[in-house]
Amino acid sequence: MNKRERITKTIAGEATDRPPTALWRHWPGDDQRAADFAHSTIAFQREYDWDFVRIVPAESFSVTDYGLQDEWQGSPDGRRVIIRRVIQRSLDWTDLRPLDPNRGTMGRQVEATRLICDGLRHDETPIIHTIYSPLAQAEMVAGKELLRRHLRTQPDRIQTGLNTLTESTLRFIDSLKKQPIDGIAYVIRHADYDKLAEEEYRTYGLPYDRKVLESLPDKWWFNSIQVEGKIPMFRNCAQLPSMMINWEDQSGEPDLSQAKLIFNGAMCGGLSSREHLHHGTPAAIREQVRVVRGQVNNRRLIVSSGSLMLLTTPLSNIRAVREAVTGVGG
Helix, strand or coil: CCHHHHHHHHHHCCCCCCCCECCCCCCCCHHHCHHHHHHHHHHHHHHHCCCCEEECCCHHHHCHHHCCEEECCCCCCCCCEEEECCCCCHHHHHHCCCCCCCCHHHHHHHHHHHHHHHHCHHHCCCEEEEEECHHHHHHHHHCHHHHHHHHHHCHHHHHHHHHHHHHHHHHHHHHHCCCCCCEEEEEECCCECCCCCHHHHHHHCHHHHHHHHHCCCCCCCCCEEEECCCCECHHHHHCCCCCEEEECCCCCCCCHHHHCCCCCCEEEEEECHHHHHHCCCHHHHHHHHHHHHHHCCCCCEEEEECCCCCCCCCHHHHHHHHHHHHCCCC
């Protein structure tokens, strides 16, 4: 069974030879240059032979060209720290304009995607590209506190900004359509009760998420969503058009067995990036995979972590994830 067959059968809830599995991470430093970023992504795939490749650029790639500045300061998850934001007052939302996806940082990311697809063409591994929601991008350009304040005090202005960020995202997706990728991994950051009230997400997040996801071409058969947060608005996100959903199932609700009753596609998780991958042992990882497979009766499960793999994750633990689904290594 090849990788696409294994994933499509998993999405449909059919029996497979084994569960698909994949991990992904940031590539700090390398993610600032198209060739280096592509090389790192390709090398990681060739080392572990995951069932799909998730391209993970620096989170700010879609908004850097507005004037945002960031730098990597050694965070173990590889995320860059924003040191200069774009939005200082509410009127600044109305000054944003859609970016040209073929220039600047987004253009560099399109080129990196082309190089990755070229490098992995022969093994036919499914490839998905990470896209951050317009509301997540809004937080990048404004910061958490200012974003929340403007949501509640200047709704018209921030919706103007969200429309611009959405249009910019759609233009980037149009550029990606020219590459032989199989879908996107769409990151939803604010469908979380710790961050917003449900009505706020329904107003400032959900309509834009739906617009992006409903714009995706039919040829992209493997679109997924990642819902960040410890208390996700899972039912809201489960209604969005997607074939796979990823969330921190090991530290929040719902668990895999509950989610299976809410979401109709493949559930991606079963492992904690910290407890299992970073602090655990190969034996503990293999046991955890055995347990979660039992929870879902070996159906509709893609084995992964609920969040990015930390840069300092032991290599033996990464290998153990791959071995756990193939039965290698005991």
